[in-house]
Amino acid sequence: MFWIYLWQLKEYHIGRFIDHFRTEKGRSLFLNFSNVLKIILFIYFFALPLLFFFVVFLIYIAESAKTAWDLFKKRIKKPVLTKKTVLLIFSGLFVEISSLLLIYLNAKDVYWFAFWLLVFDVLCPFMVSLVVLLLQPFAVFGRNRIIRKARLKREGFKNLLVIGITGSYGKTSTKEFLYSILSSKFKVLKTEAHQNSEVGISQCILDNLKLEHEIFIVEMGAYNRGGIKLLCSIAKPKIGVLTGINEQHMATFGSQENIINGKYELVESLPADGVAFFNAKNKYCVELYNKTQIKKFLYGEAAKFMGEEDILGAVAVAKELGMSEEEISHARDKIENKFPGIQVKKGINGLNIIDATYSANPDGVISNLEYLKSFSGRKVIIMPCLIELGKSSKDIHKRIGVKIGEVCDLAIITTKDRLKEIKEGAGSRVLFMENPKEIFEKIKSFCKEGDVILLESRVRNSLESTQRLIKMLEK
Numbered sequence: 001m002f003w004i005y006l007w008q009l010k011e012y013h014i015g016r017f018i019d020h021f022r023t024e025k026g027r028s029l030f031l032n033f034s035n036v037l038k039i040i041l042f043i044y045f046f047a048l049p050l051l052f053f054f055v056v057f058l059i060y061i062a063e064s065a066k067t068a069w070d071l072f073k074k075r076i077k078k079p080v081l082t083k084k085t086v087l088l089i090f091s092g093l094f095v096e097i098s099s100l101l102l103i104y105l106n107a108k109d110v111y112w113f114a115f116w117l118l119v120f121d122v123l124c125p126f127m128v129s130l131v132v133l134l135l136q137p138f139a140v141f142g143r144n145r146i147i148r149k150a151r152l153k154r155e156g157f158k159n160l161l162v163i164g165i166t167g168s169y170g171k172t173s174t175k176e177f178l179y180s181i182l183s184s185k186f187k188v189l190k191t192e193a194h195q196n197s198e199v200g201i202s203q204c205i206l207d208n209l210k211l212e213h214e215i216f217i218v219e220m221g222a223y224n225r226g227g228i229k230l231l232c233s234i235a236k237p238k239i240g241v242l243t244g245i246n247e248q249h250m251a252t253f254g255s256q257e258n259i260i261n262g263k264y265e266l267v268e269s270l271p272a273d274g275v276a277f278f279n280a281k282n283k284y285c286v287e288l289y290n291k292t293q294i295k296k297f298l299y300g301e302a303a304k305f306m307g308e309e310d311i312l313g314a315v316a317v318a319k320e321l322g323m324s325e326e327e328i329s330h331a332r333d334k335i336e337n338k339f340p341g342i343q344v345k346k347g348i349n350g351l352n353i354i355d356a357t358y359s360a361n362p363d364g365v366i367s368n369l370e371y372l373k374s375f376s377g378r379k380v381i382i383m384p385c386l387i388e389l390g391k392s393s394k395d396i397h398k399r400i401g402v403k404i405g406e407v408c409d410l411a412i413i414t415t416k417d418r419l420k421e422i423k424e425g426a427g428s429r430v431l432f433m434e435n436p437k438e439i440f441e442k443i444k445s446f447c448k449e450g451d452v453i454l455l456e457s458r459v460r461n462s463l464e465s466t467q468r469l470i471k472m473l474e475k
Contacts, residue, residue, distance in 0.1 A: 001077070001078045001079065001089070002077045002078070003125050003128040004078075004079045004085055004088050004089060004128060004132070005078055005079040006020065006077075007079075007088075007128075007129070008079045008080065008082075008085060011197070012132065012136065013223055013252065014133075015223065015224070015251065015252040016223060016251075016252055016388065019251040019252065019387070019388055020387075022251070023385075023387055023417050024415055024416040024417045025415060025417075029125075030125075034059065034063065035122070037055075037059065038056075038059065038121065038122055039122065041055055041056065041118065042115075042118070045111075045115050049111040050111075052111065052114065052115070053110065053111050053114045056114045056117070056118055057114070084139055084142075087135065087138075088131060088132060088135060091131050091135060092127075092128050092131050095127060095131055096120075096127075099120055099127075100117075100120070103117060103120060143198065143199055146199055146202045146203065146206070147198055147199075149202070149206060150203075150205040150206055150234055151233070153205055153206060153209065154205055154209075154234065154235065154236060157209065157211075157213075159214075160209075160213065160214070160215070160216055161214065161215045161216070161238055161239070161321075162215075162216045162217075162218060162235050162236055162237040162238060162239070163215065163216070163217045163218065163237060163238075163239040163240075163317065164218050164220050164231070164232060164235060164237030164239070164240045164241070164266050164269075165178075165217065165218065165219050165220065165240075165241045165243060166219075166221070166222075166228055166240075166241075166242060166243070166263050166266045167241075167242055167243030167244045167245060167263060167279070168243075168244055168245050168246045168247075168248040168249070168259065168263070168361055168363070169243065169244050169246060169248065169361045169362075169363045169364050170244050170279070170307070170309070170310045170313075170363075170364075171196070171220070171221065171243055172219060172358075173243075173307065173311075174241060174243050174310045174311075174313050174314055175190055175191070175219045176190075177311045177313075177314035177335065178217055178241075178314035178317055178318070179217055180314075180331060180332075180334065180335050181314050181315070181318045181323070181328055181331040181335075182215055182217070182317075182318060182321070182323075183331075184327065184330065184331040185323055185327060185331075186214045186215050186321075187212050187213050187214045187215070188213065188214070188215045188216075188217060189204075189208055189209055189210075189213045189215070189216045190216075190217040190218075190219075191217070191218050191219050192204065195219070196218075196220055196221035198227075198230055198234060201218055201220070201231055201234055201235055202234055204218075205234070205235070215321075216235065218231070218235045220232075220235075220266060222262055223249050223252040223253065224252060224253060224258075224262070225253070225258050225262045225265075226262075226265070227262060227265075228262055228263065228265035228266050228269070229268070229269055232265065232269035233269070237266070237269070237270060237274070238270065238271060238273070238274045238275070239270070239274065239275050239276075239277070239317060239320070240266040240269075240270050240274065240275075240277065241276075241277045241313055241317060242263060242264070242266065242267065242276070242277065242278050242279065242285050242288065243279055243282075243285075243309075243310065243313065244279045244281070244282040244284075244285060244309075244363060245259060245260055245282060245284040245285060246259075246282075246361060246362050246363050247259070247362060247389050247390065247392040247396060248361040248388065248389070249388050250388070250389055250390030250391070250392055251387075251388040251389065251390040252388060254390075255390075256392075260284050260287075260288070263288075264288050267288065267292055267294075270294060272294065273294075274294055274295070275294070275295045275296070275297070275320060276289075276292050276294060276295070276296045277296070277297050277298075277299055277313060277316055277317060277320075278292075278296065278297070278299070279298075279299065279300050279309050279313060280298040280299060280300045280301045280309070281300045281301075281303055281309050285298075286298070297320070299312050299313045299315075299316035300313060305367075305370055305371070307367040307370075307371070311332070311335075315328055315332070318331075342354060342355065342356045342358075342368065343355040347453065348444075349444070349447070349448070349449055350448075350449030350450060351443075351447055351449070351450075351451055351452070352375060352377070352450070352451070352452040352453070353452075353453050353455065354368065354371070354372060354452060354453065354454045354455065355455050356368045356454060356456050356457070357455050360383070360384075360386055360456055360457030361386070362386065362389070362396045362399070362400065365386070365400055365403075365456055365457075366399070366400065366403055369381065369400075369403045369406075369408070369454070370403075370407075372407055372408070372452060372454045373406075373407045376450065377448075377450040377451040377452055378409040378410070378446075378447060378448075378451040378452075379408045379409055379410075379451070379452055379454070380408060380409065380410045380411070380412065380443065380446070380447065380451065380452070380453045380454065381404060381407075381408050381410075381411050381412070381453075381454045381456055382411075382412045382414065382439060382453065382454070382455050382456065383411075383412075383413060383414065383454075383455075383457050384414045384457055385413065385415045385416070385417040385418040385419065385422070386400075386418075386457070387417075393418055393421075394421050397418035397421035397422050397425075398421045398422075398425045399425065400425065401421060401422040401423065401425020401430070402425035402426070403425075404422065404425065404426040404429075405426040405429070408429065409429060410429055410431070410446055411426055411429055411430045411431070412431050412432075412433050412439055412442065413432055413433075414432075414433065414434045415434070416432060419432055
């Protein structure tokens with residue numbers, strides 16, 4: 001169940017799955033006391049089979065007890081049930097039961113049964129992954145079927161204006177701002193949260209696109225070259241917005257150049273009479289603007305703080321679609337949350353909590369720290385190290401550390417991967433803590449009324465841990 005959960009978490013993307021094991025948390029899945037003990041035990045099997053059997057027995061008693069306790073505490077990691085995960089679970093169970101039956105029928109005695117059981121246990125992650133990979137062709141077939149149906153439906157909407165939005169950061173904010181502004185004048189459909197893949201966008205078209213819609217705003221995400229091009233072949237955008245490019249997902253793209261070219265696929269896919277918008281605050285966007293031949297605009301030059309360019313981008317698109325300054329201003333005034341993806345809440349003992357746990361990328365963290373600077377009182381950030389940054393990871397975390405040193409009185413870092421680099425930038429105000437209860441107690445002892453806490457990304461990359469901490473800190 002756990003390994004299927006992890007594959008689902010990484011969207012069945014083998015590059016993201018493998019990159020997970022470059023993190024401290026990923027490595028601990030293999031390099032932990034239990035696994036090391038199991039591997040060492042193999043040495044003793046032939047010399048001391050009775051001791052081997054006894055220790056294996058104790059290991060499984062302990063692991064069974066821990067599993068029962070985790071079940072009781074609702075800490076078991078399990079996948080969200082979908083048609084695909086149900087198929088994977090039953091396929092995995094079939095492989096496991098068949099393997100155990102073969103072991104039982106062919107073992108010479110109880111010691112050999114224990115030996116092969118331990119071999120099976122150690123190899124279980126690879127067996128589950130093999131099941132996932134062997135079933136991928138069926139998943140691809142199902143995915144392609146959904147894409148074909150979505151393309152066919154999209155082709156029937158000849159007058160539909162599609163706006164594609166992509167970038168390493170700022171996609172969701174720009175989409176939400178644009179939807180809020182355009183909805184005041186047009187019938188608008190947007191992709192919902194996490195509907196930025198080929199299946200998500202296709203499903204949105206199939207389930208939600210109606211003849212009444214005049215505009216379809218599509219958030220587009222990808223982890224490889226060719227990904228945005230595929231999304232464009234489904235949605236057929238006429239307007240493209242490039243919100244910004246950084247090192248996010250370099251581990252899967254392979255290089256900064258691949259990221260730049262991958263995001264630019266949106267502009268390359270626009271028709272000759274299409275319009276492209278580029279974030280003027282991002283150097284890569286400016287370079288791509290200069291090489292673009294179709295109608296184009298730079299936006300965000302007047303942004304006073306990081307992230308403000310997202311709403312300025314939405315305003316620029318609205319103007320291109322014929323909305324007046326008055327109409328746009330009226331629509332902007334109705335936007336309650338000027339920072340989509342961020343919620344400001346009241347916490348215990350008069351604390352202010354900035355909940356930015358939706359996602360994290362280098363520019364987003366810097367932007368949120370800049371926003372944190374605008375508050376009075378002592379400032380605390382709680383965050384894990386960022387992932388999937390490839391060879392740029394060290395420099396990025398040093399840069400984040402410098403910003404933390406400039407803004408924060410305390411930083412609690414919940415993973416160890418780049419803790420050293422953050423400390424180099426921020427100094428002694430950085431602590432490593434990963435247990436939500438310990439973090440909560442530290443906050444209670446350190447903070448007083450009026451202080452502010454920025455929760456950035458997920459505690460230990462775990463949604464459950466993050467939610468527990470937020471509940472503790474909220475009123």
